[in-house]
Structure formats: structure tokens, C-alpha cells
Amino acid sequence: xxxxxxxxxxxxxxxxxxxxxxxxxxxxxxxxxxxxxxxxxxxxxxxxxxxxxxxxxxxxxxxxxxxxxxxxxxxxxxxxxxxxxxxxxxxxxxxxxxxxxxxxxxxxxxxxxxxxxxxxxxxxxxxxxxxxxxxxxxxxxxxxxxxxxxxxxxxxxxxxxxxxxxxxxxxxxxxxxxxxxxxxxxxxxxxxxxxxxxxxxxxxxxxxxxxxxxxxxxxxxxxxxxxxxxxxxxxxxxxxxxxxxxxxxxxxxxxxxxxxxxxxxxxxxxxxxxxxxxxxxxxxxxxxxxxxxxxxxxxxxxxx
Amino acid sequence: xxxxxxxxxxxxxxxxxxxxxxxxxxxxxxxxxxxxxxxxxxxxxxxxxxxxxxxxxxxxxxxxxxxxxxxxxxxxxxxxxxxxxxxxxxxxxxxxxxxxxxxxxxxxxxxxxxxxxxxxxxxxxxxxxxxxxxxxxxxxxxxxxxxxxxxxxxxxxxxxxxxxxxxxxxxxxxxxxxxxxxxxxxxxxxxxxxxxxxxxxxxxxxxxxxxxxxxxxxxxxxxxxxxxxxxxxxxxxxxxxxxxxxxxxxxxxxxxxxxxxxxxxxxxxxxxxxxxxxxxxxxxxxxxxxxxxxxxxxxxxxxx
Numbered sequence: 001x002x003x004x005x006x007x008x009x010x011x012x013x014x015x016x017x018x019x020x021x022x023x024x025x026x027x028x029x030x031x032x033x034x035x036x037x038x039x040x041x042x043x044x045x046x047x048x049x050x051x052x053x054x055x056x057x058x059x060x061x062x063x064x065x066x067x068x069x070x071x072x073x074x075x076x077x078x079x080x081x082x083x084x085x086x087x088x089x090x091x092x093x094x095x096x097x098x099x100x101x102x103x104x105x106x107x108x109x110x111x112x113x114x115x116x117x118x119x120x121x122x123x124x125x126x127x128x129x130x131x132x133x134x135x136x137x138x139x140x141x142x143x144x145x146x147x148x149x150x151x152x153x154x155x156x157x158x159x160x161x162x163x164x165x166x167x168x169x170x171x172x173x174x175x176x177x178x179x180x181x182x183x184x185x186x187x188x189x190x191x192x193x194x195x196x197x198x199x200x201x202x203x204x205x206x207x208x209x210x211x212x213x214x215x216x217x218x219x220x221x222x223x224x225x226x227x228x229x230x231x232x233x234x235x236x237x238x239x240x241x242x243x244x245x246x247x248x249x250x251x252x253x254x255x256x257x258x259x260x261x262x263x264x265x266x267x268x269x270x271x272x273x274x275x276x277x278x279x280x281x282x283x284x285x286x287x288x289x290x291x292x293x294x295x296x297x298x299x300x301x302x303x304x
Numbered sequence: 305x306x307x308x309x310x311x312x313x314x315x316x317x318x319x320x321x322x323x324x325x326x327x328x329x330x331x332x333x334x335x336x337x338x339x340x341x342x343x344x345x346x347x348x349x350x351x352x353x354x355x356x357x358x359x360x361x362x363x364x365x366x367x368x369x370x371x372x373x374x375x376x377x378x379x380x381x382x383x384x385x386x387x388x389x390x391x392x393x394x395x396x397x398x399x400x401x402x403x404x405x406x407x408x409x410x411x412x413x414x415x416x417x418x419x420x421x422x423x424x425x426x427x428x429x430x431x432x433x434x435x436x437x438x439x440x441x442x443x444x445x446x447x448x449x450x451x452x453x454x455x456x457x458x459x460x461x462x463x464x465x466x467x468x469x470x471x472x473x474x475x476x477x478x479x480x481x482x483x484x485x486x487x488x489x490x491x492x493x494x495x496x497x498x499x500x501x502x503x504x505x506x507x508x509x510x511x512x513x514x515x516x517x518x519x520x521x522x523x524x525x526x527x528x529x530x531x532x533x534x535x536x537x538x539x540x541x542x543x544x545x546x547x548x549x550x551x552x553x554x555x556x557x558x559x560x561x562x563x564x565x566x567x568x569x570x571x572x573x574x575x576x577x578x579x580x581x582x583x584x585x586x587x588x589x590x591x592x593x594x595x596x597x598x599x600x601x602x603x604x605x606x607x608x
Contacts, residue, residue, distance in 0.1 A: 093403075098411050104403040112414040128432075
């Protein structure tokens, strides 16, 4: 009976890449194992799969997991796992999250390490088992680690993650930084959305000193494709009936937001300590609740 | 703040030896860590400690574990752990039992492997970290693996356990088999008990075809010290007012029981397919419920 290997629901790049890589390792060690996904592959993981020419795992489509042998990667909580997981035989767990209260009837291999990514653990398992990592698997492992650690910007990053990426980028034959940026851009691309959809994607309205102020925020690393349409964004924003409107395009790698706005320059300049112009970069500004809203509130009050 | 490393309540040889060995490994890796025990050291573990000249861990005697950093070895269930464990910071778990439902707020190192003994995992951790195993630690690791696997007789034994013992017995400079037998003898010694106490230690009375039959069973590998007093056992047994009485002295390594009895030889011969004499070895007879009782019941009936 084949082992079913899968990550969590709403799978991210780590869940997709760790299930494929672990199934590959199991196969090399003589065990029948197949990777599955608990949901559609998202854009970022799809970029990695395309780049290394690997097929996406099938969506797990088994009504009854009773007595099926399953391996959980990148999660260790029932609630994040397949429906009916309580009836499956969990035979192995590999993860890097907090311990989630799973129980078994017999001892199993259960390996959680406080590292940035499940794929860091799986890469070490290849080494421990003296199994060679082929180029396409190296590429997937690398993609997942770069994704989970945000190119080592995340506080969850460890030396083990960095070391793994150094070694894997050589096998995968890519430049780590430029590959990561391309993958992040693909993953956060807003290409399929209209200007109106992007502005309203995560939009909230506030009353600030009697003014109706709208603040929209999107996270993307594909800034260029927004800026290519800056004038169209601006004319849409100006056409709204808000007294003021700020669209923050947040870049989590640069840790700041580009601003396109309907407002007086002096309000924007004071609020974010910049020389205001359309598309200005507000360094360090990443939170609407903690930065955009209070900063604008006080700047508007001061410039009534 | 020092890490508190401990095994389960009512600690066996693995719990004692894995906590000492892991604390040693942590120290070598530059972490402050101290081994504790959740109860008195039993005879078998004490034999190992004496043989390798290691002090027993202190009994954990901390009223409030709140915010203490603890490492659990040889168990991964709250119920088997220290009182108040729910309030401690569990920072690491190393075990070989079924998964017991522990939860944490943050990712930790949680390593369970389906091997015969926690010390097998810890030995591999020494290797993974390139830390030399000194003679006394090798001796403790070896003792625990031999104990948990019953010198590889237990069905939980894996190749990893055997390989570890081969390597460890060289470092510890002992002959694995003779050391194991000496340790088992020390661990199951009945020296401190009187003849009457041994016969009645685990004793049950039955009615078999109208006869009052008593069956006592003790587990020991220190058969010699029983046989040295065979005549005294026999005169005590004959002095009782049972119609028949069988004392089974069970040897779990040889997988059988030596019998001292008040009964007709022909009944014992038929019941256990042996040529009955005092102290005869009944091969394969290890269970009172499944073997001693039904075999005697039918032999007594046949010889009324």
C-alpha cells in the first residue's frame, strides 16, 4: 500500500515541495510513496514547479482515509490536515511548527525541528540516508526554504536553513537571490486583477477629523507592473468620492510601502516623513493598523 | 537557566540513562543542562550506574515548574511526566513511544523514532553532532538499550538498536551478553525477600476439580539464588495447607519457568510436557493466565 504524503490545507510552497521531495526520498529508499496536495497549487509554488519542470501533485481526493498510511509534512495538527485524518494511520510526521496534540496508538517517526522550513529537515534526511539530491528536487527544496524564510528575512530563519540553501542553490544551478526575487514576484503578481480590484482588494474607510479617508493595501513584489499603470491607478483613485485615498503597495522584502494617493502632498510628507510624490516609497511602513492609520490621522489633524 | 532533563515517573533504566546522557551531550554542546529522575533509581539502573561509576541523578524536587525549561526523554505524555508539567516550557522531546498529545506554543525539537530505546536515538545524536562518547556514557547508553530490548529479544528491537550496542560495547569495553545477563540478574534479584515473601509475591488460589490449588509466579534472572535454597522453598511449600501449590520462577530471557511444587509428579509431567522433578524447566511457559492455569486444570482433571 502506497504511502500518501501531504502538507496542510491551503498549501503553500513548503507544503507542495516537501511532499514531492519526501515522496521522492521514500521511493529512493524502496518505499512506495506518492505526494498529494490538500488544495490548488498557488502561484508561487507553481513558479517553482515550472522552473524545475516538475508536475504538480494531484489533489487528494479520497473520501475515506480509514486505514490509509499517511505521512504528514509541514503540519502536525488534525485541524490543518485532510478531512477524516483521525481515521488514517499516521506513520510519519515531519514539520517545523508548534506541537499540535496529535496522538497515535503505536510509536511512529515524528520529527519536528525549530527551523525555518520543513524542506530544511528533508534536505538533511537526504544526507542522513546518503541519497543524492537530483537537480529538480534541489530546486524545489530551495524554493520552499527561500519562500518560508522570505530570503532569510523572517525571524524564523536558522543557520541550518541558510546552509541548506547555499548547498541546494549549487545543485539546482540558480543564483539564490535573483531566483528568490523572481519567484516572489510570480507569487505576488496582481496581473489578473483590474485596477479597481487592486485598490479595493483590502480597503477600509476611516473618518479623520471629519474627512472621509480610504486606505487600500496590497502586498506584492511585482511593483513594476503596478508602476507601469501608475497614471491609470491615479485617475481611478482621483475619480472616487473620498476626500482622501491612499493605496499602499507593500514590499515585504524592502520592508516598506509605495504610496499612490488622492491627498495634499504636505499631508503625505508629514505622515510618512518623506518628500511626497506619486509612488513615493515610505520606508518601514508595512502595517495599516499600526502605521498608515495613526500617521494619517495625526497629519490630517495638523493640516486642517 | 539550566535545562532540566528527565524521563518518566517510576523511571526505568532508559529513563535514567537517557537523561544523564542527553544532559552530558547538551553540556558538550555548550548548553547548561542537568539530569533529574522522577522517582527512585531501581536496581537494574543502579547496577549500570555502579558499573560505570556514575552518580544517580537527583530526584526532581521542584514545586513549581512554571517557566522552567525542560527536556523530556523516554516519554511524551503529560500523565507520565512531572507534576505541573503543563506549566513548564517544554523545549525538547526525545522518545520512542506512541505520540501522546502534547501541545506547545512554539516550534520545538520533537523527535520520536520507532526504535527499541531512547538511548539509541541519543547515541545517534552524539554522532550527528560529532561529539565523542566517553566510556561511562557509552556504558549507560548500552545498558539502557540492552534493558529496553531485553538483549534484542523484544519485538520492538530494530537494526539501529543492535548496531548501536555493537559500537557502544566496544567503547564501554564490556562483553555485551555477559554484561546484560549480570545487569538483568541484579535488576531482578530477590535477595532482600524471604522465602515466604517470594512464594506469596504474586500468588493466586484456584479451585480445580474440587482441589485447592495455589499458583505463585515470580520473574527473575537470578535463578541460582533461588535454587541455592530449593530445599527450604520446598519445605515451606509443603507446609502450606493447599492441596497443590506451584511456584513458577519465570526467566524471560530463556522464555520459560522453573517449577517448585507440592503436587504429584504425574500431574506436573502431563501439564507441562516434562519429566517432572523439583526445579524442572518448563520451556515456553511464561503466562499464568494462558498457560499455568489451563494446563494444570486439565492435567488435574485427567489424574483424579
